[in-house]
Amino acid sequence: MRAYLGVDVGSVSTNIVVQNEGGDVLASLYLRTKGRPVETIQHGLKEITQHLPDNVEICGVGTTGSGRYLAGVMIGADVIKNEITAHAVAASFFVPGVQTVFEIGGQDSKIILIRNGIVVDFAMNTVCAAGTGSFLDQQASRLGIPIAEFGSLALRSTNSVRIAGRCTVFAESDMIHKQQMGHPLQDIINGLCEALVRNYLNNVGKGKDILPPVIFQGGVAANAGIKAAFERALGMEVKVPPHHDVMGAVGAAMLAREEIQSTSKKTTFKGFIISDLNYRTGSFECNGCPNACEIAEIYEEEKVIGRWGARCPRWDIIQEEQH
Amino acid sequence: MRRVTFPHMGESYRTFKMLLNDLGNEVILPPRPSRKTLNLGVQHTPEFACFPLKILMGTYLETMEMGANVIVTSGGVGPCRAGLYAELHKKILHDLGYNIEMIVFEPPRLYPFNFIRNVYKLNPAKLSIKAIIECIKRAWRKLQALDNLEKATHVIRPRETLSGATTKTYKKVLEWVDEAYTTNQIVEAEKAALDELNKIPQNPERIVLKVGIVGEIYVLLEPASNLEIEETLGNLGVEVERSMFLTGWTRDNTWKETVEGMTVKEAAEPYLPELIGGHGRDSIGNTILYAKRKFDGVIQLAPFTCIPEIVARTILTSVSRDYQIPVLTFFLDEQTGKAGMATRLEAFVDLMKRKKMLLASGS
Structure with a gap:
């Protein structure tokens, strides 16, 4: 069965849903983020597989919420969307x-x-x-x-x-x-x-x-x-509405479906195996200019997969890959 | 030895540096506002004051460390507390033990003698009036060139095919204008710079949204104070048109009000017939003009607790409804995290895009 994964990483809760092609919610989770988004996402993905039928194939992933970029690079999201758009899409679908x-x-x-x-x-x-x-x-x-x-x-x-x-x-x-x-x-x-x-x-x-x-x-x-x-x-x-507490995640899953269907691309989802990978986050102060930006970064095993907080492109990952 | 400094507002420092040098002053360039500026400013200003007071305070303290002892700044008319900031800055700096001289320019249209007196103070080279006028004319031309380059980046950035190309080229060509001295050189540098910007590969097919930017002058003109919102919008595929440039504002306040200035006032008239200080009325008038020109949306920028802009914001709700134009307001303060602004901007862009696509498919 084709299905779509939506992940909403908010300040207080992290919500995960899996939806089928028709928009039915196959499984949903509401977890407390507890200030540890990375572990919560890993834990949540592991848990949700236990609620899913065996024949489910994830064909697209969307992330939203204030932790959407972090979740996006970890999971390999097809769509990273702000929570306003995600909530509006889900609301219009259910009501x-x-x-x-x-x-x-x-x-x-x-x-x-x-x-x-x-x-x-x-x-x-x-x-x-x-x-x-x-x-x-x-x-x-x-x-x-x-x-x-x-x-x-x-x-x-x-x-x-x-x-x-x-x-x-x-x-x-x-x-x-x-x-x-x-x-x-x-x-x-x-x-x-x-x-x-x-x-x-x-x-x-x-x-x-x-x-x-x-x-x-x-x-x-x-x-x-x-x-x-x-x-x-x-x-x-x-x-x-039903699923009121995970509407952001529902919206993210629906936006992922829209993206995959309209572009007929293959998903960039890394798979549920990421729950077992080693993630590490860190931060440092850039000394490139008086702005002294606080840069946060996340490593997957030994590779940097995301960096945030810079006011200039100096620390952009894309730039690094070109070198 | 007198060392002169002034507030940092976008790229305008390039002009002021030239003009003050021409009149025989040693100039201490204000650094671009950074976290250090903010920390210094917040430490030495009243907590309830608005953001421009704090940033300027920080800038002055940074330039004091670099040896500045004369500050040139603008005053202001109308009921906005920013008009008093020059005096307050002077008091705070004196309290901190800096023996500085503050030269405050009021709008020459209303206070011509203040203008002449101040120019005299800043003329150690003892240039003749005719020579001073020549210098001001040349500086004016440079300011125009800087504004024109910035306007060009607003159009090109949302269409660039290589992300970041516009910002990079812009940084390079600014130096060309910076180095130009005679009027001819300035005109040539401006032309060469515009040509260079136009060479940036663009995608003409891309659907580009048009957004007007209104609000308080300092947070509009200093990108470091508005989290570089214009650049962020450009990267989201939005062409911005800012309602205020230093050249426009100066014209309105120096000689006589321009036609553009009058139109803004007229447009705002049905909603706000009074001057409420700051740029509150301009924010309303410009929003209406943008709506009439079929812009996709308007963004209002204001320092947190800015009364004129708070009044304008409340009225903009009706303007937005009457003219069917989405308006998004940002109150700017000490936050340096861009995430909150990015979320709102992304959602605003989604909103405008979906509306535009719906209109396109309907017609």
Whole structure:
């Protein structure tokens, strides 16, 4: 069976999916990146083969997310795409006619406006990560509540408590203040969900035409409290699509399929064997000019396969291969 | 001994160096802003001030180390705090123990005497007024040549067949213009440089998107402050047209407002009839003009916390809707990582490309 592999390496999670020609998800994985993208990718690829039927042949690979270049050179990707395009492609496939996509991940939150199947506008959080998954994670662990139960707890709230939303420092000190005054935890958590939604709509969604159908994806979409707060704020239904937590990876796999089919090229996928190769990353400071760029590089066995961080082409791999 | 320096803004230093030398000054060239510049600047400026203040502070401190003791810079009119930066820089430098002289040029159109006084201060060679005018004319021609070369790279880079060829050639030919001295030499060097750039192998078939760039003057004109966004866009197959060049800005502020300047003001009128300082109104007017010229998109660049550009950004939402043109805003600050910008630019290019292809298939 022909299939396509999609890998989304984000700040908090690394997601891997395998899709067949028709777009059905054969297997999917949601893993914590834990600051070690290389090991997580290797581990994930090994694990996903165990969920796949024997006759699967990977005909194309796409990578996305902030670690897309790293993942791309490791796996041998046919397509390396930004996460906005990947999310939009996946959203349009699962919810035809979708007009608005909310995506909240670990460090990023974005809004994508789609009209007649094409992206017409998007925005991403710029200078502040307030209200993204990392902050929710941090609050859940401070309160000793498993993140998976955070949202359902918010739904049990009967009285809303106002929490400041513009900045996580404000939000946290407000939460502590309310907790010390004796407000029940579910009300505080619900207040936090409302604050994050307010922050998202005022910042990321500022001035955008939010038209239904609206879908909500990314890791944070698992949080029923946030979804409910969105619905209350907008007065419209907000759908959480299937595979909402791995939509970036789904989009990457679909883009790989598009690329392979339109160019009839053969995939550059290196195979699942890369889980057993030796990878090593390192970094150094370039002394070529006062910019002192911090260069990061990755080795596969003894060969450099990728370098990043330079502001000039001095350290480009392509250049090295020409010599 | 007086040693004169000035802010670094793209390639314009080549002109200022020549002009100040001609008037008999020893010149300390400002280095291209780097991480060192940023570190120095951030250390000695208020945290809440905008990026240009910090970069310029760092640049001045670097040139102080190199022996500069006179700074030539521009002032500003209208309600934008950058107009006060020259005074603030002077205070900070004095506090740090640098006994410097600050020569601040206000727009001569509004402050002619300030201009004459300042030129007099920078004329140790005691040239006659006629000779000074000749020098300024020649410098002006060089500035134009530099701007013209840069404009050419914006058109050629997205079409180059060998990636990086334009940047490489551009670096080489800039030196030709740099070495030219007489007006004739400048004109010849400019021609030779443009010919050389046009020799770069190009793919005329490639679908190239056109994007207009608007925003605050310093982050527009100094590539080191905007993470080389124009080069990045060129490499993504986008032809950029920047709304501001030093020659254009100088013309608007020196003699009288140009026709181009008036058109921008007129275009912005329905959305923003007031001068709000900085280049807020220009950002709006230029976006509208780009939309009318059927550009594929507009990118707004602004220093983080820049009030005029924040106001403009809010209004650009309506402009974008009314004129059906995608607008992407970047607030620039201390970040040196390019990944965030690259992601947004790639997505923006995808968006414009898909829209263009859809329009092409529909017609």
